[in-house]
Amino acid sequence: MNTLRLTWLLLRKDMQVTARSKELVGVTLMFAVLCVLVFSFGFLQSGAAAIRYVPGVLWVTLLFTSSVSLLRLFAPEEEGGTLALVSMTTSGSAPLFWSKVCLQLLFSALVCALIVPLVLLFFDARLSNVGTVVAALGLGLIGQAVVGTLCAALLAQVRLKEVMLPLILYPMLAPLLIAGVKVTALSVTGVESPALSNWLSLMMVFDLIFMVVSPWLYGRATQP
Amino acid sequence: MTQTLSADTRVPIRVPKTLIIWIIISALLVQASLLWIALKTPADVNLGIVQKIFYFHVGSAFAMMLGLTAASVMSLIDLIRPSDSADALARSFLEVGVVFAFCVLTSGPLWARKSWGMYWTWEPRLTLVLLVTLLAVAVLILRMLAKDSTIGRRVGAAMAVMGAPASYLIHFAVKWWGGNHPQVIQGGGIQNSEMRVAFWLAVVAILSSAAVLVATRYRAIRLQQRTQALALRLSARVLRRQRAPMETS
């Protein structure tokens, strides 16, 4: 069986497990909505300036929500104590790692699909350049999922992991957050800028680097 | 084997002569550079006396960059070919790097207060140093939490390795992010030869002291690792002794 097929099998298993216990998805989505609400209370003073907060609220909500779902990402294996077993039967850690990345990506795509319209609705904003924002969101979520999955996997057995995960993750994801906010801001205000492609390529380079580094580190750090 | 170990423990821990000489040289260098900065360098034309922070501030920044880079490299080596000495070196570099990062972060705002008129501005380099310091402190906490477990050690090393490309990308991100801010005045350049001597003297003094700190911490961690191994072997022997009569009977 090749890696791709194993990854798909593991992902399907995880999807079934998640679908069976519906709470996790619901709770995560609700957390995201509450995040948007809290930010609105925190930042919104007058309707006119509201549009300036759209990129920040959107991306910080995605970041916060991702750490909520990341903390539960390896929970089934941890609780069942099957992490080592899965790695052993799939001849290496790559399938497990990539299946978890895909699962996290699905999660954040779901959150994204709910949050983006909601934020645009709440703040009465309009995206002038939908394609670019979708590309930025895609690149941002991929980077978040790859780095986040590695951190979640490695911290699974560390004390205080609930606190340690954001502590490590947020500084590392700072480039994605900055780039994502910039691209979204340019799109919301409708300004055409050559900086746009710079930011998108920064995100792309981020994703490429960590798509190579993370699985390698995961394999290295978890090998018995 | 145990014979030599038990004999070893009764010998007081000796500090090698080279390290002592090195410590003395570093101390002298630091004194010399402080005296030179206090007595020989003129006050800056634009900024006045506060510019004298510059020498140790930049020196600390060098020590921080070198320390954290070395920590990442040693962690990578430890991941590829695990060894206690690579782990000890990675940890000592990380700790010393963090100490000097805090030096940079505290001396910088004090200088900025005078030259830029405010303690903090979101200038790219400041933001970069702040983010990298936060990341390094997080990795340090992780290593402290993990204590001596193998898993914890590997996790700490992996995170330290991750920090290197992350810092590189953060560098670009904050540079472009700060791009549309007004350019801050670059105060505190080197204006004459006294200043140049002071600058390089300070850099050499700080790097030498940082190396002494790394060497000292490294020795301490190695001793700790050996003590741990000794304790493990000892308890294994006690267990064997207890079990031996049962097996023979």
Place this chain on the structure above:
Amino acid sequence: MTSTLTRIVSTLVVALFPLGEALASGAADLSKYKEESVSGGSLLVAAYLVMWALVSVFVVRVVLGQAKTEARLTELSEQIDATGDGG
């Protein structure tokens, strides 16, 4: 005549108003700057003291850690003595 004069004066006032405002705000800025300026010497001393303190804290921590390890070593060597032959 008076109406022309009034007009000139009022025009001048209106024209000079931004200038006056600018001058006033400039003066305010200057006073703010003076009020905010702090002694460079104390900042310098503070910076060096903080750096010394940070390095000292690190050295003290290393020494304390070393002392702990040495105590543990002594304890272990006593244990070795207690178990007897040492091999």
